[in-house]
Amino acid sequence: xxxxxxxxxxxxxxxxxxxxxxxxRTDKVDLGVGVYKDAAGTVPIMRAVxxxxxxxxxxxxxxxxxxTTGRVGFRETMxxxxxxxxxxxxxxxxxxxxxxxxxxGALRLGAQLVQAAAPDATVWVSTPTxxxxxxxxxxxxxxxxxxxxxxxxxxxVDFDDMLAHLDANxxxxxLVLLHGCCHNPTGADLSHAEWDRLVPFMNERGLVPFxxxxxxxxxxxIEDDGYGxxxxxxxxxxxxxxxxASKNYGLYKERVGLLAVVCNNPDEAVVIQSRLGAIQRxxxxxxxxxxxxxxxxxxxxxxxxxxxxxxxTEMRERINGLxxxxxxxxxxxxxxxxxxxxxxxxxxxxxxxxxxxxAIRLREDHAIYMTNSGRINIAGANASNIPGVADALLxxxx
Ligand code: LMR
Numbered sequence: 001x002x003x004x005x006x007x008x009x010x011x012x013x014x015x016x017x018x019x020x021x022x023x024x025r026t027d028k029v030d031l032g033v034g035v036y037k038d039a040a041g042t043v044p045i046m047r048a049v050x051x052x053x054x055x056x057x058x059x060x061x062x063x064x065x066x067x068t069t070g071r072v073g074f075r076e077t078m079x080x081x082x083x084x085x086x087x088x089x090x091x092x093x094x095x096x097x098x099x100x101x102x103x104x105g106a107l108r109l110g111a112q113l114v115q116a117a118a119p120d121a122t123v124w125v126s127t128p129t130x131x132x133x134x135x136x137x138x139x140x141x142x143x144x145x146x147x148x149x150x151x152x153x154x155x156x157v158d159f160d161d162m163l164a165h166l167d168a169n170x171x172x173x174x175l176v177l178l179h180g181c182c183h184n185p186t187g188a189d190l191s192h193a194e195w196d197r198l199v200p201f202m203n204e205r206g207l208v209p210f211x212x213x214x215x216x217x218x219x220x221x222i223e224d225d226g227y228g229x230x231x232x233x234x235x236x237x238x239x240x241x242x243x244x245a246s247k248n249y250g251l252y253k254e255r256v257g258l259l260a261v262v263c264n265n266p267d268e269a270v271v272i273q274s275r276l277g278a279i280q281r282x283x284x285x286x287x288x289x290x291x292x293x294x295x296x297x298x299x300x301x302x303x304x305x306x307x308x309x310x311x312x313t314e315m316r317e318r319i320n321g322l323x324x325x326x327x328x329x330x331x332x333x334x335x336x337x338x339x340x341x342x343x344x345x346x347x348x349x350x351x352x353x354x355x356x357x358x359a360i361r362l363r364e365d366h367a368i369y370m371t372n373s374g375r376i377n378i379a380g381a382n383a384s385n386i387p388g389v390a391d392a393l394l395x396x397x398x
Contacts (some may be wrong), residue, residue, distance in 0.1 A: 001068035003069065006270070007240075011131070011132070012032055012103040012131060012371060013032065013034075013131060013132075013370065013371065014033075016032040016033065016043075016304070016369060016371060017032055017033040019152045019363075019369070020032055021093065022371075023042070025367040027367055027385075027388075028368075028369065029368045029369065029380065029385050029388070029389055030366065030369050030379060031369055031370045031376040031377045031378070031381060031389070032369040032370060032377060032379045033377065034184065034247065034348050034377050034379075035132075035247070035252060035377070035379070035380075036218075036247060036250060036315055036319075036348065036379045037380050037382075038060065038318070038329075039318070039382050039383070041238070041382065043252070044250060044251060046063065046249060046250050046296050046311045047307055047311060048249075048304050048305075048307040048308035048311060049249060049250060049251065049294055049298070051304060051307065052297040052298050052301075052304055053291075053294060053295045055297060056290075056293055056294065056297060060293075062177065062310075063076070065286060066279070066286065066289055067203040068097060068098075068168050068276075068277035068278075068280045068281045068286055068339065069097070069098035069099060069273070069276055069277045069280060069287075070099020070286070070287045070292055070293050071099055071289070071293065071296055073296045073300060074099055074258070074292040074293070074295055074296040075097045075098070075099060075258060075294055077295070077299035077300055078194065078243055078245075078258045078295065078299070079095065079097065079258075079260060080299070081125040081216075081222070081299055082213065082216065082226055082230075082243055082258075082260075083227065083229075083233060084167065084223070084226070084230060084359075085183065085227070087230060087233065087236060089233050089234060090216075091260060092266070092268055093187070093265075093266030093269055094262055094263050094265060094269050095260050095262055095263070095269060096260070096261045096263060096266075096270075096272035096273040096275075096276055097257070097258060097261070097273075097276070098258060098259050098276040098277070098280055099256075099257070099258060099287045099292050100242070100257040100258060100259050100280070100287055101255040101257065101284055101287050101288060102244060102246060102255040102256060102257045103212065103213075103214045103242050103243065103244025103257040104136055104244075104247060104257070105244075105255065105257050105283075105284070105287065105381070106243065106244070106257035106258055106259040107133070107136050107137060107212060107233045107242050107249050107259075108136050108137075108140070108244035109259045109276065109279055109280060109283065110210060110240045110242055110259045110261070111123070111136065111137040111142055111277065111328050112140050112274070112279045112283065113240075113242070113259075113387075114140075114142060114175060114210070114278060115140040115141055115142050116275065116279070116295070117132070118143070118173055119141065120173075120209075120303075121142065121143075121173050121174050121175055121176070122142070122143045122144065122145050122170065122171070122174045123137050123142050123143070123144050123145075123175045123176075123177055123210065123391070124144075124145055124146070124147045124166060124170055124174060124175065124176045124177065124207075125137075125144055125145070125146055125147070125177045125270070126146070126147060126148075126149035126150070126162075126177070126178075126183070126262065127146040127147065127148055127149050127150065127181070128149070128150060128185055128186065128351075128373060129146075129149075129177065129179075129184075129185075130184045130185060130212075131177075131185075133212070133351070136158035136200065137177070138158040142188065145169070146324075146369060147162050147166050147169075147176070148161040148162055148165050148185040149162055149183075149186070149188075150183075150188055150198050150351060151337035152353050153248070153353075154221065154340035154349070155337060155338065155340075155351070155353065156188055156341065156344070157188045157190060157194070157272070159190065159191070159194050163197070163198070163201055166201075166204065166205070167201075167264055170205065170207055172205060172207070173205030173206060173207075173208070174207055174208070175208045175209070175210045175240075176202060176207050176208070176209055176210065177210045177211075177212060178198075178209055178210070178211050178212070178228070178232075179211075179212055179213075179214075179251035180211045180212060180213030180214075180215075180216065180226065180228060180229045180241065180344060181213065181215055181216065181218075181219045181220075181224075181226070181347065182214070182215035182218055182225065182346045182347020182348065182349070183220045183346070183347070183349070184214065184215070184309040184347075184348075184349055185349050185351055185371065185373060185376075186345065186350070186375070187345030187346055187347055187348075187349040187350040187351065188341075188344075188345050188346075188351070189219065189345075189346050189347075190228060192227050192228075195227060195231055195232075196231070198228075199231050199235050200233055200235075201217065202236065203235065203236060203237075203255070206237060207237050207241040208236070208240070209228050209232045209236055209293070210239070210240045210241070211228070211232060211239065211240070211241040211242070212241075212242050213225075213226070213229055213241055213242065213243045213244070214242075214244040214246065214247060215244075215247050215347045216243065216248055216346065217248045217312045217316060218247060218248055218315060218316050218319060218346075218347045218348060219310075219316070219347045219348060220316075221313075221348035222309075224283065224311075225346075229241055233262050233326075236262070238262060238263060238264060239261075239262045240258060240259065240261050241259075241260050241262075243257060243258040243260070244257050244261075245258075245291060245292075245295050246258070247258060247345060247348070248312055248315075249294070249295060249298070249308070251291040251294065251295070252371065254288065254290055254291025254294070255287070255288050255291060256288075256291035256295055256392075257287075259276065260362040261276070266397045285311075291295070303364070306356055315379075319378055319379050320384075321347060322378050322379070322381050322382070322383070322386065323342050323345070323350075323378055324331065324343060325344050325383060325386045326339075326342050326378065326381065326389065326390060327340070327342045327386050329386055329389075329390030329391075330342065330390045330393070332392065332394070334394060334396050334397065334398060335390070335393075335397075338353065338393075340350060342378075348377050348378060348379045349375050349376065349377060349378070350375070350376055350378060351373065351374050351375050351376075352374040352375075352376060352393065353374060353397075354370075354374040354393070354396065354397065355374075356373075357373045358371040358374075358397065359371065359373075359374055361396050362392055362393070362396055365392075365396075366388075366392040366396075368389055368392055368393075372379045378396075379395075
């Protein structure tokens, strides 16, 4: 039977990662896959993570199953972190939640729940969005459509177009997938004022927010980065959000994520909680535990939490410092607009106005790896290679 199947092209980001790994040029610059690298170019294990792991190693007494929706302590501490301990919806009983296999697992779980509740709903995604959003959500059978978001000429968000498009095309009960912060792949985020306009707009049109929060703390800080999500949860009767611990805890391969579903009332949340367990059981039975245990330990221990926050601040400041350096290096004739965009954008990514051919030339001629769409992971650069990156970029653009 397997001879009936053809091979599929590899996922573009994963293929780029492999291609860069295989490149033997010593001056290569990997701005491809979205992982945080330190100044030495390594993807570090955070000190708070290592310390928590050591404690767990000493204290853990069993590897028995936890359950289909994972650790209660992980879910509670993550919700407190993301929403803030004084959030009005936190103690309301309206939130159902589940631990998941990474942010991706959480997205899939959420989409599967939506598919069960509203199979005719369309999920609206930004143009562009993280490439894997489409197969992750689309493989549940839900329809996806695009709304305008990033303007490749201005290198900013086309907010009025976004609202106008949703106004004209989305129907009540549709979902709008939003990036909580540090938009992947563009780095162009909604401002607080835009979130303030978006939330009442969605409520008036009966649209349900579905927020993917994968980079909390890596843009401008936890409070700032969580602004839109906190507002949505406060003001919308129903919403969903996913949180990843891959980037801000550096727990990529441990697959740690959370799905939260904000329901109209506590009774509904009880039903949805049971649904989340049942859906997860059909997908992966139970989420992996190790990484979630680490996060729970960190967030539940004042010293470890402070250590983690300090490290997160270091990471964010390094990324923002690199943005500043790249912007300065590009701020020459022909590069001014990109220079301005690079410092205005948030998180690991920026989307540069390069064509696919130019991205390939950068890879082949200059050993600079970025996706064919022009997405760069700033956290993959360092102070010594930034001038070369800027020169190469300007040369392919001229
Ligand atoms: C990325 O966007 O590069 C990361 O989120 C890694 C991935 O899974 O695509």
